[in-house]
Amino acid sequence: EVRLVESGGDLIQPGGSLRLSCAASGFTVSSNYMSWVRQAPGKGLEWVAVINSRGTTYYADSVKGRFTISRDNSKNTLYLQMNRLRAEDTAVYYCARWYDFWGMDVWGKGTTVTVSS
Amino acid sequence: DIVMTQSPLSLPVTPGEPASISCRSSQSLLHSNGYNYLEWYLQKPGQSPQVLIYLGSHRASGVPDRFTASGSGTDFTLEISRVEAEDVGIYYCMQALQTPPGFTFGQGTKLEIK
Numbered sequence: 499e500v501r502l503v504e505s506g507g508d509l510i511q512p513g514g515s516l517r518l519s520c521a522a523s524g525f526t527v528s529s530n531y532m533s534w535v536r537q538a539p540g541k542g543l544e545w546v547a548v549i550n551s552r553g554t555t556y557y558a559d560s561v562k563g564r565f566t567i568s569r570d571n572s573k574n575t576l577y578l579q580m581n582r583l584r585a586e587d588t589a590v591y592y593c594a595r596w597y598d599f600w601g602m603d604v605w606g607k608g609t610t611v612t613v614s615s
Numbered sequence: 616d617i618v619m620t621q622s623p624l625s626l627p628v629t630p631g632e633p634a635s636i637s638c639r640s641s642q643s644l645l646h647s648n649g650y651n652y653l654e655w656y657l658q659k660p661g662q663s664p665q666v667l668i669y670l671g672s673h674r675a676s677g678v679p680d681r682f683t684a685s686g687s688g689t690d691f692t693l694e695i696s697r698v699e700a701e702d703v704g705i706y707y708c709m710q711a712l713q714t715p716p717g718f719t720f721g722q723g724t725k726l727e728i729k
Contacts, residue, residue: 533718535664543656543664543707545718556717559616592663596718598711601654601669603676608663 500524500604502593507609514583518609520576520593525604528571531596534578536589537608544589547578548596561587583613617642617710621721629729634695636724638708643688644671652712655684655693658723659704667706668693703727 506518518534534546547557547567555567566579576593590610594602618641628634644651651671658664666675668684671691681696695702708721 531714535720542705542723543658543709543720545709545720548714548717550714556715558717594664596711598650598652599669599673601666601675601711602656602664602709603666603669605663605665 502595502604502606504591504593504606504609507591507611509612509614510583511615512584512613514613515579515581516583516611518578518580518591518593518611520578520606522574522576522595525595527569527574527576532567532569532576533594533596533602534567534576535592535594535602536587536611537592538586538589541589546591549576580611583611585613587611588613616716617644617713617719619708619710619719619721621706621708621724624722624724626724626726627729628695628698628726630700631697634698634702634726636693636706636708636726638686638691638693638721640689640691640710642713644691644710644712645688646712651687651691652710653686653691654709654711656707656709656720657702657704658707659701662704664707698726698728700728 501523533548590608592608595604596602655668656664672684683694705723
């Protein structure tokens with residue numbers, strides 16, 4: 499079964515750091531485009547970052563320089579390192595697989611990050 | 616960067632009636648390969664988003680044929696021929712043409728049953 503499971507969400511103070519994980523099963527993370535998408539409370543979906551099969555990474559302007567997307571091929575896991583967190587980073591963070599002939603066809607259930615003092 | 620604009624933002628529909636959502640992009644989403652890199656997603660209450668449509672008009676696996684998508688370039692439409700109760704949720708369009716800088720979602724259209 500193709501599946502994504504996020505973890506690592508927590509309550510964190512502004513300025514702090516957090517690393518989210520997204521464990522994949524049923525397919526190989528390194529062979530796909532993998533993205534993080536977030537949703538602030540009561541708001542719409544916001545794309546955050548993507549890593550392609552070549553390892554090239556791209557970020558939304560709102561997180562560039564603070565967040566880093568990466569993967570561990572041996573663990574078949576995607577990560578999002580989040581530094582210098584702000585209140586506006588509070589959201590449910592989803593990981594998703596993307597392919598141009600399928601779209602974002604596999605999503606996790608999300609992990610919640612709350613940035614507050 | 617590409618900006619995606621959806622309308623309407625709220626869509627009350629009577630069961631059995633049709634519904635239509637518009638999505639407009641600030642730049643053409645037509646790739647040189649002939650495909651429009653426009654996708655539609657539905658986020659049902661309390662759930663993760665799910666893909667409905669990819670490459671402008673192709674239904675994802677398991678999506679009922681009452682969902683039809685059309686359009687090219689900058690103007691796209693998602694139509695539901697006969698709305699059912701299970702169709703409630705927020706519909707998002709998303710451009711997947713420009714990476715970099717990356718994907719862009721529309722604001723979302725909330726479909727509710729009258």
